[in-house]
Amino acid sequence: MLYIVLVLVLAALGLLVTALITASSLWAWVSIGLSVLAGLLLLADWLRRRRRSAAAPEAPADSSPPEPAEPAAPAEPVSEEQTTLIPASGDLGDPADTPEPAPADASAETETTSDSDPGVEDTPEADVAVLADLEDEVVVVDEHPRYHLRTCPWLGPRDTIPIGVGEARQLGFTPCDRCRPDATLVAAHR
Ligand SMILES: [Zn+2]
Numbered sequence: 001m002l003y004i005v006l007v008l009v010l011a012a013l014g015l016l017v018t019a020l021i022t023a024s025s026l027w028a029w030v031s032i033g034l035s036v037l038a039g040l041l042l043l044a045d046w047l048r049r050r051r052r053s054a055a056a057p058e059a060p061a062d063s064s065p066p067e068p069a070e071p072a073a074p075a076e077p078v079s080e081e082q083t084t085l086i087p088a089s090g091d092l093g094d095p096a097d098t099p100e101p102a103p104a105d106a107s108a109e110t111e112t113t114s115d116s117d118p119g120v121e122d123t124p125e126a127d128v129a130v131l132a133d134l135e136d137e138v139v140v141v142d143e144h145p146r147y148h149l150r151t152c153p154w155l156g157p158r159d160t161i162p163i164g165v166g167e168a169r170q171l172g173f174t175p176c177d178r179c180r181p182d183a184t185l186v187a188a189h190r
Pocket residue numbers: 118147148149152153154155176177178179180
């Protein structure tokens with residue numbers, strides 16, 4: 001439609017030029033006629049579009065009652081898809097599930113056996129006073145709050161940092177309750 005209008009306008013322009021060159025009013029009148037025709041076509045096109053766009057909102061309004069029914073119908077296929085998907089994912093999940101608990105157990109084991117820090121040794125007040133002045137060597141592990149005897153089983157292959165027990169306590173380290181460095185060192189001191 002717009003293509004026809006464009007052709008008409010171009011033709012009208014050509015005729016207008018012809019009219020100006022030939023000084024013939026006939027061509028001018030034909031040009032005006034074509035221009036008017038093009039204008040009418042544009043108007044008709046615009047009216048048709050407007051009617052269509054006006055009808056467009058009406059159509060959803062009319063079809064709004066059926067619309068909920070439509071999604072309801074697709075909802076069933078969707079749920080069917082899901083039910084078919086669930087067994088499928090379950091099949092995939094079985095191999096995935098079995099490895100899953102294994103790492104979980106492994107991590108839980110590593111947490112309890114090595115990763116988590118041991119408890120704090122319960123040191124009597126009298127021993128604390130003695131330990132503050134002691135320079136006997138204990139070991140600490142970077143980013144772990146306990147200090148240990150070198151023989152502590154918790155240390156394992158960790159990189160240990162030797163430090164005086166008094167200094168360790170000053171820095172805020174606490175004694176490990178597995179190797180009980182405080183009791184050992186105080187007993188050795190006495
Ligand atoms: Zn320890």
